[in-house]
Amino acid sequence: xxxxxxxxxxxxxxxxxxxxxxxxxxxxxxxxxxxxxxxxxxxxxxxxxxxxxxxxxxxxxxxxxxxxxxxxxxxxxxxxxxxxxxxxxxxxxxxxxxxxxxxxxxxxxxxxxxxxxxxxxxxxxxxxxxxxxxxxxxxxxxxxxxxxxxxxxxxxxxxxxxxxxxxxxxxxxxxxxxxxxxxxxxxxxxxxxxxxxxxxxxxxxxxxxxxxxxxxxxxxxxxxxxxxxxxxxxxxxxxxxxxxxxxxxxxxxxxxxxxx
Amino acid sequence: xxxxxxxxxxxxxxxxxxxxxxxxxxxxxxxxxxxxxxxxxxxxxxxxxxxxxxxxxxxxxxxxxxxxxxxxxxxxxxxxxxxxxxxxxxxxxxxxxxxxxxxxxxxxxxxxxxxxxxxxxxxxxxxxxxxxxxxxxxxxxxxxxxxxxxxxxxxxxxxxxxxxxxxxxxxxxxxxxxxxxxxxxxxxxxxxxxxxxxxxxxxxxxxxxxxxxxxxxxxxxxxxxxxxxxxxxxxxxxxxxxxxxxxxxxxxxxxxxxxxxxxxxxxxxx
Numbered sequence: 001x002x003x004x005x006x007x008x009x010x011x012x013x014x015x016x017x018x019x020x021x022x023x024x025x026x027x028x029x030x031x032x033x034x035x036x037x038x039x040x041x042x043x044x045x046x047x048x049x050x051x052x053x054x055x056x057x058x059x060x061x062x063x064x065x066x067x068x069x070x071x072x073x074x075x076x077x078x079x080x081x082x083x084x085x086x087x088x089x090x091x092x093x094x095x096x097x098x099x100x101x102x103x104x105x106x107x108x109x110x111x112x113x114x115x116x117x118x119x120x121x122x123x124x125x126x127x128x129x130x131x132x133x134x135x136x137x138x139x140x141x142x143x144x145x146x147x148x149x150x151x152x153x154x155x156x157x158x159x160x161x162x163x164x165x166x167x168x169x170x171x172x173x174x175x176x177x178x179x180x181x182x183x184x185x186x187x188x189x190x191x192x193x194x195x196x197x198x199x200x201x202x203x204x205x206x207x208x209x210x211x212x213x214x215x216x217x218x219x220x221x222x223x224x225x226x227x228x229x230x231x232x233x234x235x236x237x238x239x240x241x242x243x244x245x246x247x248x249x250x251x252x253x254x255x256x257x258x259x260x
Numbered sequence: 261x262x263x264x265x266x267x268x269x270x271x272x273x274x275x276x277x278x279x280x281x282x283x284x285x286x287x288x289x290x291x292x293x294x295x296x297x298x299x300x301x302x303x304x305x306x307x308x309x310x311x312x313x314x315x316x317x318x319x320x321x322x323x324x325x326x327x328x329x330x331x332x333x334x335x336x337x338x339x340x341x342x343x344x345x346x347x348x349x350x351x352x353x354x355x356x357x358x359x360x361x362x363x364x365x366x367x368x369x370x371x372x373x374x375x376x377x378x379x380x381x382x383x384x385x386x387x388x389x390x391x392x393x394x395x396x397x398x399x400x401x402x403x404x405x406x407x408x409x410x411x412x413x414x415x416x417x418x419x420x421x422x423x424x425x426x427x428x429x430x431x432x433x434x435x436x437x438x439x440x441x442x443x444x445x446x447x448x449x450x451x452x453x454x455x456x457x458x459x460x461x462x463x464x465x466x467x468x469x470x471x472x473x474x475x476x477x478x479x480x481x482x483x484x485x486x487x488x489x490x491x492x493x494x495x496x497x498x499x500x501x502x503x504x505x506x507x508x509x510x511x512x513x514x515x516x517x518x519x520x521x522x523x524x525x526x527x528x529x530x
Binding site for chain 2: 050053055076079080082083084086088090091092094095096097103104105107108109136137138139152153156
């Protein structure tokens with residue numbers, strides 16, 4: 001039995017105001033896969049993520065993490081298995097110093113102080129934030145905050161990493177750094193993002209959500225080459241697949257000149 | 261709003277001072293919290309017409325600032341910021357209390373003026389001591405010390421969260437306020453009405469953030485218990501620090517040292 005399987009079966013979620021954010025979502029993500037969940041604003045991505053670690057309760061349907069059904073009783077175990085990195089690091093870094101923040105999870109899991117110390121040092125080193133250890137979170141830059149937020153989750157050694165918009169608000173250099181870091185992880189990874197170039201680079205598989213339903217689920221390249229599907233779901237090809245804008249402009253110019 | 265943002269920036273600077281590495285900085289936070297409490301108690305428990313007994317207490321801030329290498333002007337500016345409030349509290353004393361207590365030549369000084377001055381000195385001493393405490397310890401360490409001295413954990417955690425998110429909140433409100441200013445073109449805009457909806461928005465946003473933070477905590481196995489990971493020792497140097505200062509404070513409180521000094525000098529030179 002593997003802990004790394006995420007199975008979502010006919011998941012439906014209706015918010016109290018009557019909005020059906022998820023209508024019928026099913027998929028299975030297996031061990032070690034890296035999956036991008038994409039979709040327009042309001043497609044249900046964030047709602048889906050909140051279901052994955054039990055922050056919301058399904059209106060109907062079920063979620064299994066490593067063959068364990070997600071329910072009140074199994075929540076503590078499942079939350080240990082799934083490491084969730086929130087979109088806004090300010091929500092995730094609430095402790096006075098970086099060290100305390102990264103130690104928060106392991107301490108809750110009941111590790112000994114020496115063990116916690118070791119874990120914190122290791123994961124901070126891993127994300128390249130060792131020098132930030134005693135700083136308060138409000139003294140960090142956006143990229144540093146993001147890396148520390150990932151460290152806070154890694155310190156609990158989760159089997160599955162779930163990240164909401166990991167590259168949001170990062171400068172190109174910090175984005176590169178983060179993507180390199182994420183590429184090296186061996187965990188099962190689930191990302192939601194509007195940064196389709198990141199999805200293309202990091203994920204072999206893409207799930208397209210549209211109005212609370214799965215519209216497509218397949219290899220990243222196949223999906224990003226399906227122009228009709230992308231247009232239907234208010235998406236477009238990643239920039240790296242759109243060809244060089246300068247050359248395209250030149251070609252168009254030559255074409256229109258030859259027509260004249 | 262700029263002034264609030266400046267104040268928060270100042271707060272950050274004050275917190276950065278706590279990263280220093282002097283002998284005072286290295287002391288256990290509990291010792292510093294305790295001694296500040298004793299100091300404040302000794303200062304405020306003086307009689308309301310006392311002025312001379314208060315003056316020797318200035319030795320504490322002076323010694324702490326010099327030992328811990330804090331920037332004295334920065335601390336002084338922080339204290340001066342608070343002075344208008346103190347003046348507002350004491351300004352009516354000279355009006356209501358006109359009994360002459362002190363006669364310097366032809367000039368009679370009323371009890372009101374003396375008690376007003378006493379309030380001012382007391383505030384400078386106590387507020388200064390509090391700033392110095394944060395400057396040599398850091399707000400977080402102060403909270404943790406209070407908790408280890410017996411304050412319920414709920415309060416300590418509340419204070420820590422307050423301190424963590426005050427920066428996020430002021431940034432958010434600063435942005436909202438700037439957006440309002442830019443669109444009101446230097447005029448009054450929609451007046452007080454626009455402010456009330458802004459405050460409402462801030463409240464709702466704070467609420468949502470609080471929910472997200474709670475989710476983030478639950479996601480990392482939070483069960484209602486905060487585990488302190490920091491170990492520090494209340495050793496010999498802490499005991500010496502507390503004993504020495506508190507003896508001095510209690511002595512200064514019980515004996516009027518200024519008067520003693522005065523009578524010594526007038527005794528020497530009759």
